[in-house]
Amino acid sequence: MQATATETTPDQIAPDFCAGMQHFGEPWPGFDAHTAAPAVGADTGRIADVNADAAYQTLLMADALRYVTLQVCGSKGSGHPGGFASSAEAYAALVMLGHTNIVTEVGHHAPGFYSAMFLDTSLEEMGIRTMTDMMARFREKHGLLGHLSGAIPGLLAPAGPLGQGQHFAMAGALLHPDKLFPVTIGDGGMGEPYVLNAMMHFHTAYPQVTNFLPTLIWNGYSQEHHSMVSRLTNEEMIAYWRGHGFAEVVLVDAKDFDDSGQETAYVDSSRFSQGQRLAFAQAVLAGVERAAASAFSGKLTAFILKQLKGTGVHTLGAKSHNLYPADTLDAPHIIEGLQRRALPPAAWALVRENFVRAGGGPAVKTAVTEFVLDMAPLGAFPCQEFTPGDKAVPATALGALAAWVGQRDPRFVVTNADGNEASAMKNINDALKIRHPTPDPLYNQEPTGQVYEPLNEDACAGLAAGLSLFGSRALWLSYESFAINGWPIVQTVTQAMAELRRKTPSFVCMFTAGALEQGRNGWTHQRPEIENYFAAQMRNGNLFMLFPPDANSIQAAYEYATNSFNKGMVIIASKSPLPVYLSLAQAHDAVAKGAATLYETKAGKIDKKGGKGKKDKKGGKGTVVFAVTGDMVYLPVFEAKDQLEAEGWAVRIVAVVNPRRLYRPTDVAWETVSEPDNAFMDDDHFNALFDGDVLLAVSGGPSAALEPVLLRTRAAQRDTFAWKRGETTASPAEIMDFNGITAERMVARVKALGS
Numbered sequence: 001m002q003a004t005a006t007e008t009t010p011d012q013i014a015p016d017f018c019a020g021m022q023h024f025g026e027p028w029p030g031f032d033a034h035t036a037a038p039a040v041g042a043d044t045g046r047i048a049d050v051n052a053d054a055a056y057q058t059l060l061m062a063d064a065l066r067y068v069t070l071q072v073c074g075s076k077g078s079g080h081p082g083g084f085a086s087s088a089e090a091y092a093a094l095v096m097l098g099h100t101n102i103v104t105e106v107g108h109h110a111p112g113f114y115s116a117m118f119l120d121t122s123l124e125e126m127g128i129r130t131m132t133d134m135m136a137r138f139r140e141k142h143g144l145l146g147h148l149s150g151a152i153p154g155l156l157a158p159a160g161p162l163g164q165g166q167h168f169a170m171a172g173a174l175l176h177p178d179k180l181f182p183v184t185i186g187d188g189g190m191g192e193p194y195v196l197n198a199m200m201h202f203h204t205a206y207p208q209v210t211n212f213l214p215t216l217i218w219n220g221y222s223q224e225h226h227s228m229v230s231r232l233t234n235e236e237m238i239a240y241w242r243g244h245g246f247a248e249v250v251l252v253d254a255k256d257f258d259d260s261g262q263e264t265a266y267v268d269s270s271r272f273s274q275g276q277r278l279a280f281a282q283a284v285l286a287g288v289e290r291a292a293a294s295a296f297s298g299k300l301t302a303f304i305l306k307q308l309k310g311t312g313v314h315t316l317g318a319k320s321h322n323l324y325p326a327d328t329l330d331a332p333h334i335i336e337g338l339q340r341r342a343l344p345p346a347a348w349a350l351v352r353e354n355f356v357r358a359g360g361g362p363a364v365k366t367a368v369t370e371f372v373l374d375m376a377p378l379g380a381f382p383c384q385e386f387t388p389g390d391k392a393v394p395a396t397a398l399g400a401l402a403a404w405v406g407q408r409d410p411r412f413v414v415t416n417a418d419g420n421e422a423s424a425m426k427n428i429n430d431a432l433k434i435r436h437p438t439p440d441p442l443y444n445q446e447p448t449g450q451v452y453e454p455l456n457e458d459a460c461a462g463l464a465a466g467l468s469l470f471g472s473r474a475l476w477l478s479y480e481s482f483a484i485n486g487w488p489i490v491q492t493v494t495q496a497m498a499e500l501r502r503k504t505p506s507f508v509c510m511f512t513a514g515a516l517e518q519g520r521n522g523w524t525h526q527r528p529e530i531e532n533y534f535a536a537q538m539r540n541g542n543l544f545m546l547f548p549p550d551a552n553s554i555q556a557a558y559e560y561a562t563n564s565f566n567k568g569m570v571i572i573a574s575k576s577p578l579p580v581y582l583s584l585a586q587a588h589d590a591v592a593k594g595a596a597t598l599y600e601t602k603a604g605k606i607d608k609k610g611g612k613g614k615k616d617k618k619g620g621k622g623t624v625v626f627a628v629t630g631d632m633v634y635l636p637v638f639e640a641k642d643q644l645e646a647e648g649w650a651v652r653i654v655a656v657v658n659p660r661r662l663y664r665p666t667d668v669a670w671e672t673v674s675e676p677d678n679a680f681m682d683d684d685h686f687n688a689l690f691d692g693d694v695l696l697a698v699s700g701g702p703s704a705a706l707e708p709v710l711l712r713t714r715a716a717q718r719d720t721f722a723w724k725r726g727e728t729t730a731s732p733a734e735i736m737d738f739n740g741i742t743a744e745r746m747v748a749r750v751k752a753l754g755s
Contacts, residue, residue, distance in 0.1 A: 013345060014345035014348060015345065015348055015349050015352065016129070016130065017118075017121075017129060017130055017131065017348075017352065018130070018131060018345065018348050019130040019131060019132050020130050020131030020132030020133075020134075020135060021067075021071065021131045021348075022071065022329060022338060023067075023335075023338045023339050023342040024342050024343065024344055024345060025339075025341075025342035025343050025344055025347075026344060027344045027346065027347070028056075028060075028274065028347075029274055030056065030274075031344070031346070031347070034052060034053045034056035034057065035053075035056070035057065035060075035346070035347070035350050036053075038057070038350060038353045038354050038357060039053050039054045039057040039058075039096065039354060040057075040096060040098070040353075040354040040357040040358050041357065042357055044098070045098040045357060045358055045359050045360040045361075046096065046097050046098030046358065046359075047096050047097060047098075047285075050282060050285045050286045050289055052278070052282070054096060054282075054285060055278050055279075055281045055282035055285055056278060056281075057096065057350065057351075057354060058089065058092045058093055058096050058281045058282075058284070058285050059089070059092075059277060059278060059281040060343065060347050060350065060351055061092035061095065061096065061119075061351050061354060061355070062088035062089045062091070062092040062281065062312075063088070063270075063312065063341050063343060064115075064119060064343060064347070064348065064351040065084070065088045065091060065092065065112055065115050065116060065119070066081075066085050066088050066311075066312045066313055066341045067338060067341040067342065067343065068115035068118060068119065068131070068134075069081045069084055069085065069111045069112045069115045069313070070085075070313045070314060070334070070337055070338055070341065071131065071135070071329065071338055072111055072114070072115065072131075072134055072135055072138045072144075073111050073138075073323045073327075074314075074323065074327060074328060074329040074331075074334045074338070075135035075138060075329060076135075076138055076139050076323075077323055077324060077325045077326065077327050077328045078139055078146075078323055078324075078325075079110075079111050079138065079139060079146065079322070079323055080108035080109070080110065080111060080321055080322050080323075081111060081112075081310075081313050081314070081320065081323065082221075082309050082310040082313060082315075082316075082317075082318075082319075082320025082321045082322075083106060083108050083109055083112075083186055083188075083217065083219065083309060083320075083321060084106075084108075084109040084111065084112025084113070085112070085309070085310055085311050085312055085313045085320065086217055086219040086305075086307050086308060086309045086310065086311045087109065087112065087184055087215075087217040087305065088112070088311070088312065089269070089280070089281055089284040089305065089307075090184070090215055090217065090284060090288065090303065090305040091112065091116065091184070092281075093281075093284050093285045093287075093288040093289075094182050094215075094288055095116070095354070095355060095358045095359070096285065096354065096358065097285070097288060097289055097292060098358055098359045098360075099179075099180045099182055099213075099288075099292060099359065100120075100358055100359030100363050100366060100367065101156060101172060101176075101179050101180065101181050101182075101359075101367055101368055102156070102181075102182045102183075102184070103156050103157045103159070103165050103168045103169050103172070103181065103182070103183045103184075104148065104159045104165050104183060104184040104185075105159065105162060105163065105164060105165030105166060105183060105184065105185045105186065105189055105195065106159060106162070106165070106184060106185070106186040106188075106189060106217075107146075107147030107148055107158075107159040107160040107161070107162075108147070108186075108223070108321065108322075109148075109159070109184060109186075110144070110145075110146060110147050110148045110159065111138070111144075113148055113152075113155060114134070114138070114144045114152065116154075116355070116363075117152060117153060117154040117155060117363060117364070118131075118134050119351060119352055119355045120154065120352075120355035120356055120358070120362045120363055120364075121352070121355075121356055121362045121364075122153040122154030122362045122363045122364035122365075123144075123152075123153060123154075124153075125153035125154075125364050126143075126152070126153055128144075147159060147160045148160070149496060149499055150369060150469065150496045150499070150500060151496065151499035151500055151501060153363075153364040153370075153501075154362060154363030154364040154367055154370070155363070155367070156168060156172065156367055156368065156369045156470075157369070157466075157469060157470075157496070158492050158493070158495070158496040160492055161488050161489075161492065162186075162188075162189035162195075163189060163194055163195050163458070164462065164488070164489045164492060165183045165184070165185065166183050166185070166195055166198055166199055166212075166214060166462075167198065167459075167462030167463060167465065167466040167489060168181075168183070168466045168469065168470070169181040169182070169183035169212040169213075169214070170198075170199065170202045170206075170209070170212055170462075170463065170466065171463060171466025171467045171469070171470050171472075172212065172368060172369075172466070172470055173209050173210075173211045173212040174206060174209050174467070175368070175373065175411065175467070175470055175471070175472055176211075176368050177209065177211055178211075179211065179368065180211050180212070180213055180292055180295060180296065181211065181212040181213065182212070182213040182214075182215050182303075183212065183213070183214050183215065184215045184217055185214055185215065185216050185217065186216075186217050186219075186222070186227075187216060187217065187218045187219060187220070187221075187222070187227040187229050187230070188221065188222025188223060188227045189222075190216075190227065190228065190229050194456060194458040194459065194462075196240075196241070196244040197244070197456065197459070198456065198458060198459045198462060199214065199244065199245070199300075200244045200245045201454035201456060201459045202459070202463065203245050203300050204245070204437060204454075205435045205436070205437075205452055205454070206435070207437065208298065210295050210296075210297075210298055210299055210300050210301065211295055211296055212295070213291055213292060213295050213301060213302070213303060214302045214303070215288075215302075215303045215304075215305065216237075216241075216302065216303070216304040216305070217305055218237065218266075218304055218305065218306040219266060219306075219307060219308055219309035219310075219311075220264075220265070220266035220308060220309060220317070221309040221317050221318040221321070222318065223318060223321050223322070224318050224321070225318055226318070230265075230266075234251055234253060234306070237251070237304065238251060238304075241302045241304075245300055246300050246301065246302045247294075247299040247300050247301065248291065248294040248295075248299045248300070248301040248302070249301070249302050249304065250287045250288075250290055250291040250294070250301070250302070250303045250304065251287075251303075251304040251306065252280075252283050252284050252287045252303075252304070252305055252306065253306040253307075254266075254267050254268075254269040254272075254280055254305075254306060254307035254308070254311075255267050255306070256283075257269065257272060257276045257277075257279050257280040257283070258272060258276070259272055259273050259276045260272055260273070264308070266306065266307060266308040266309070267307060267308055268307070268308045268310070268311045268312070268316060269307050269311055269312075270311055270312035270340070270341075284305060287303060288303055291303040309321070312340070312341055313337050313341070314327070314333050314334050314336070314337035315333065315337075368470065369469070369470055369471070369502070370502070371471075371502070372471060372502050372503055372504070373470065373471030373472060373504075375409065375411075375471070375472070375473065375505070376408055376409040376410065376411070377408075378405065378408050378409070378562070378563075379408075381401055381404070381555070381558075381559040381562075382401070382404055383401065383552075383555040383556070383559065383584055384397060384400065384551075384555065385552070385583070385584050386550070386551045386552050386580045386584075387580060388552075388580050388581060388582065388583060389579070389580065390579075390580050391577040391578060391579055391580065392550070392551035392577065392578070392580055393424050393551065393574075393575060393576065393577050393578070394548060394550060394551045394553075394554040394573040394574055394575070394578065394631060395423055395424040395425050395510075395512045395554075395573060395574065395575040396424045396425060396427060396551075396575075397551040397552075397554050397555050398425070398510060398554045398555065398558050398571070398573070399420065399424070399425035399426070399427040399428045400427050401555055401558050401559070402414055402425070402428050402432075402475055402558070403427055403428050403430070403431035403432055404431075405473065405475075405562060406428075406431065406432040406450045407431060407432070409473055410450075411467075411472045411473065412450060412472070412473045412474065412475075413450055413451075413452055413463065413464065413467060413472075413474045413475075414428055414432060414450060414451045414452070414474070414475045414477060415451075415452040415453070415459075415460035415461070415463055415464045415474065415475070415476050415477065416451065416452075416453055416460060416476075416477040416478065417453065417454065417455050417456055417457045417459070417460045417478060417482065417486075418455075418478065418479050418482065419453060420451065420453075420477060423477060423479070423512040423575050424512070424575035424576075425477065425512075425575075426444075428451060429444040429451055430444060432449060432450040432451050433445065433446040433448070433449030433450065433451060434446070434449045434451045434453050435447065435448070435449035435450065435451060435452055435453075436449065436453075456485075457478060457482050457483065457485035457486035458485055458486050458489070460476055460478065460486055461476050461478075461483075461485075461486025461487065461489050461490055461509075462486070462489050464476040464507065464509070465489045465490050465492075465493040465507055466489075466493075468493065468497075468504060468505050468506065468507040468508075469493045469496060469497065469504060469507075470504070471502075471504050471505065472505065473505045473508075473562065474505075474507075474508070475508050475509065475510065476490070476507075476508070476509040476510075477509070477510050477511075477512065478509065478510075478511050478512075479511065479512060479518075479525065480511035480512070480514050480515070480527065480528055480530060480531075480572065480701075481515070481518065481524070481525045481526060481527040481528075482527075483509075483511050483530055484527065484530050484533075487530065487533065490507060490509065490568060491537065491568075493507055493568070494507060494537065494540070494542060494543055494567070494568030495540065497542060497566040497567065497568070497673075497674065498540060498541060498542045498566065498672070498673035498674060499673075499674065500566060500674050501674070503565045503566060503674075503675065504565060504566060505562075505564075505565060506561060506562075506564040506565055506566065506567040506568065506569050507567070507568050507569065508558070508561045508562060508569045508571070509568075509569070509570055509571070510554075510558070510570075510571040510572075510573065511570070511571070511572050511573075512573060512574065512575045514528055514572060514573075514574055514630070514632070514700055514701065515527070515528040515700065515701065515723060515726060515735065516574070516630075516632045516633065516700045516732040516735055516736060517574055517575060517576055517632065517732060518735075519728065519729035519730055519731055519732060519734060519735045520728065520729070520730065521728075522726065522727065522728035523725070523726030523727060523728070524726075525726075526725075526726030526727075526735070527726070528700070528701030528702060528723050529701075529702055529723070531545070531572065531699075531701040531702050531704065531705055532702045532704040534570050534705070535659075535702075535704035535705045535707065536704065537568070538659065538660045538663070538668065538705075539663075539667060539668050539669060540668075540669055540673070541668055541669040541670040541671070541672055541673040541676070541677075542566060542567045542568060542670075542673045542674075542675070542677075543567065543568040543570070543660070544561070544564075544567055544568065544569050544570065544658060544660045545570050545572065545629075545658075545659055545660065545705050546560070546561065546569065546570065546571045546572070546591065546657065546658055547572055547573075547629040547630055547631070547655070547656060547657055547658075547659070547705070548571065548573055548587070548591070548631065548657060549581055549582065549598065549628070549630070549631050549634060549655040549657065550578060550579065550580045550581050550582060550587070550631060551578075551580055552580055552582050552583060552584045552586075552587040553581075553582055553587040553590060553591065553655075553657060554571065554573050555584070555587070556584065556587040556588040556590070556591045557571050557591050557657070557658075558571060559588075560588075560591045560592070564675075565675045566673070566674045566675040567675070567677075572629075572630070572701070573631055574631050574632050576632060576732075578631050578632060578634075578635075579634070581598040581599075581634070581655070582596060582598065582655075590655060590657045590658070591657055591658055592658075592661075592679075593658075593661060593681060593685070594656070594657065594658045594659065594660070594661025594662045594681050595627075595654050595655060595656050595657055595658070595661070595662060595681070595689055596654070596655050596657060597652060597653070597654055597655075597689060598634070598653045598654070598655050599638070599641060599651065599652070599653040600650075600651070600652045600653075601623075601645055601649075601650040601651050601652070605645065605650075620648035620649075621647070621648040621649045621693075621754060622649060622650070622692070622693030622694065622754055623649070623650040623651070623652060623691075623692040623693050623694075624644055624649050624650070624651050624652070624692060624693070624694045624695075624696065624750050624754075625651075625652045625654060625689075625690055625691070625692035625694070625695045625696070625713075625715065626640075626641070626651070626652070626653045626654065626695075626696050626698055626746075627654050627656050627690060627695060627696070627697045627698070627706060627709045627713075628653065628654065628655055628656060628697075628698045628699070629656045629659065629698075629699045629700070629701070629705045629706060630698075630699055630700035630701065631700075632700055632732055633698060633699065633700035633736070633741060634653070634655075635732075635733075636733075636736055636741060636742050636743045636746065637653055637698055637743075637746070638653070639743035640743035640744075640746040640747050640750075641653060642743075643743060643744075643747045644747055644750060647747075647751075649750065649754075652689075652692060654689050654690060656705070656706060656709060659705050659706065659707075659708050659709070660708075661679060661680060661681050662680070662681055662686065662708035662709060662712070663680060663708040663711075664680065664708075664711070664712065665678055665680050667708070667711070668680075683712075686712055687714060690709060690712070690713050690714075690715070691713075691714055691715065692715050693715065693716075693717065693754060694715060694717045694718070694750050694753045694754050695709075695713050695715035695717070695718040695719075696718070696719055696720070696721060696746060696749065696750065697709055697710055697718065697719070697720045697721070697722075698720070698721045698722070698741070698746070699720075699721070699722045699723065700723065700736075700741070701722065701723050702722050702723050703720045703722035706720065706722075717753035717754065718753075719749055719753065721740065721741050721745070721746060721749075722739075722741070723739055723741075724738075724739045724740065725739070
């Protein structure tokens with residue numbers, strides 16, 4: 001079925017939002033009969049029945065989405081129309097059935113999702129009222145970015161890297177059991193790890209939560225070539241999903257409706273006759289209705305739409321994926337594609353009315369992420385006061401507080417792939433229980449537990465990040481060495497939180513078993529380089545790294561992180577018994593201000609006769625400042641302190657607890673983010689902590705987290721001691737020695753710098 005482009009006439013005045021549309025079409029055959037009234041009920045927010053009128057209007061909506069998607073991409077000669085084009089009937093069917101809390105795994109479907117938000121009026125929230133407005137703001141600063149952002153009115157979650165969208169759908173389903181959370185997935189992304197695996201893990205732990213609906217857009221192509229699953233038969237694809245625990249798999253194949261003689265397995269439904277296009281649309285509508293009902297009935301369900309990539313736009317296959325500078329609105333192939341999808345003015349008015357009614361109103365007024373989710377109040381944290389000078393395990397101290405949060409907040413979830421018990425946090429499992437279908441008190445397993453422990457960092461980080469973004473508290477715990485396997489979605493969510501128009505709990509994670517504790521395991525467990533990744537993100541404006549030096553400080557850090565909003569909070573600590581340096585009050589102050597002095601040579605302690613060139617009233621040879629991130633690494637620092645004092649140096653050991661606070665305001669994009677934080681340490685306080693004759697920046701990991709100290713210090717002589725590489729060793733002392741982080745080397749370096 002093909003529309004003929006035409007100009008509007010006085011009796012066919014286009015709605016105001018159509019201003020800027022370049023082509024309009026003639027009414028389809030049967031238009032008056034099937035469009036006498038909007039199929040979506042004003043009161044119900046969905047169609048009453050999967051009948052001929054509903055199918056006709058679903059197809060109108062699908063082509064409207066295709067048209068807007070192609071024109072907005074063509075306006076910039078940029079963007080990705082082809083993948084979404086093959087999903088249009090499925091997206092339209094979901095909307096017509098009232099399911100508008102839709103997320104996607106495919107960032108390249110962004111222009112299609114923006115088209116939906118334009119048609120349902122959600123984009124008016126950001127001043128986009130007409131097609132002209134939309135073209136002007138597409139892929140521009142403060143507009144519609146090239147890949148999805150949850151900050152766009154009506155859209156629930158970001159989409160950039162593949163393999164993430166299912167986490168948002170599962171988090172939404174867990175928090176809102178009365179709503180369906182469809183997630184569109186591209187077959188090009190099926191090669192990404194963990195997509196189906198993550199859903200299988202989730203279903204094992206939460207078998208009653210089935211109100212999310214993965215919707216596979218099986219179009220045969222990825223970005224630049226055939227998809228890796230393009231050769232599967234329908235039966236093999238269904239078996240693939242069933243093998244991952246899906247009890248119901250509904251597949252609608254456009255090939256079954258083809259009357260145009262297309263020979264390939266993947267066909268372009270826009271080439272069918274009108275009757276077969278409508279039959280296909282009705283089958284999709286019926287299939288989505290069946291799949292949604294199955295999902296709500298307690299069955300893990302998937303819907304699969306199989307049709308050729310690029311259906312109904314300017315070209316087909318992988319060639320439809322992306323527009324290039326030559327693909328402009330005056331290019332013949334773009335014009336022809338738009339003309340084929342052009343609708344008459346009355347159709348645009350009807351499509352908008354159905355969109356506005358669906359799901360109870362525009363997505364900007366109804367999507368679950370447009371509202372702040374009520375949270376259980378916590379009150380004052382019951383921190384345990386450890387006595388300075390004693391030893392305590394930081395991870396265990398945090399575990400006690402996490403357990404308390406979970407007891408106060410039933411929605412709170414702790415995720416950990418490698419196991420809490422292995423990280424000295426069994427107290428979390430004792431209190432909250434591991435969520436597992438097999439009850440076993442020996443292993444703290446219960447079907448209703450609040451601890452999610454699949455052996456998959458992506459699944460752990462994904463659920464925790466999704467819950468945080470959707471408005472609930474969560475905590476991801478991991479070995480630092482494995483965190484990189486889950487960090488991509490945390491980066492995505494933290495960036496999204498920086499843009500949100502609402503408050504949401506910060507994403508909180510704690511990484512234990514740092515490199516210095518993992519000697520026997522060897523370099524596979526010694527990958528603190530990820531800290532450089534975190535450190536680079538601190539400049540974003542809403543990412544905080546926290547390095548509590550002891551068990552009191554980790555409690556202060558966790559309380560600080562949990563009570564914050566719209567931020568990424570990374571706590572790095574050990575699971576070994578370590579000295580306590582700060583009181584609880586001092587710890588809270590250090591976290592809030594950024595740093596604290598753990599030790600300073602007392603006046604009169606240094607024998608001034610021992611050194612020549614008296615530079616400091618406290619030390620005959622001057623003052624050495626250690627700026628330190630970590631906890632276990634303080635052991636050689638304090639050893640070095642003893643040796644330096646014996647040789648006539650005054651020493652100050654400063655814990656860099658919250659390095660984001662130590663940047664200068666101009667170093668960080670703090671003013672660009674939601675819930676901005678501009679509490680930076682002023683020069684007077686900074687200099688009081690870090691002024692000295694020699695400054696050594698010391699880290700048990702890499703040095704990037706100490707950048708703000710090195711940027712601001714006035715010490716003329718400075719150096720760093722930091723992680724280099726991993727090795728198998730018998731003790732933390734041996735791995736520190738391998739990396740040159742020893743008292744002897746620090747003392748030698750001070751002597752060289754101070755001579």
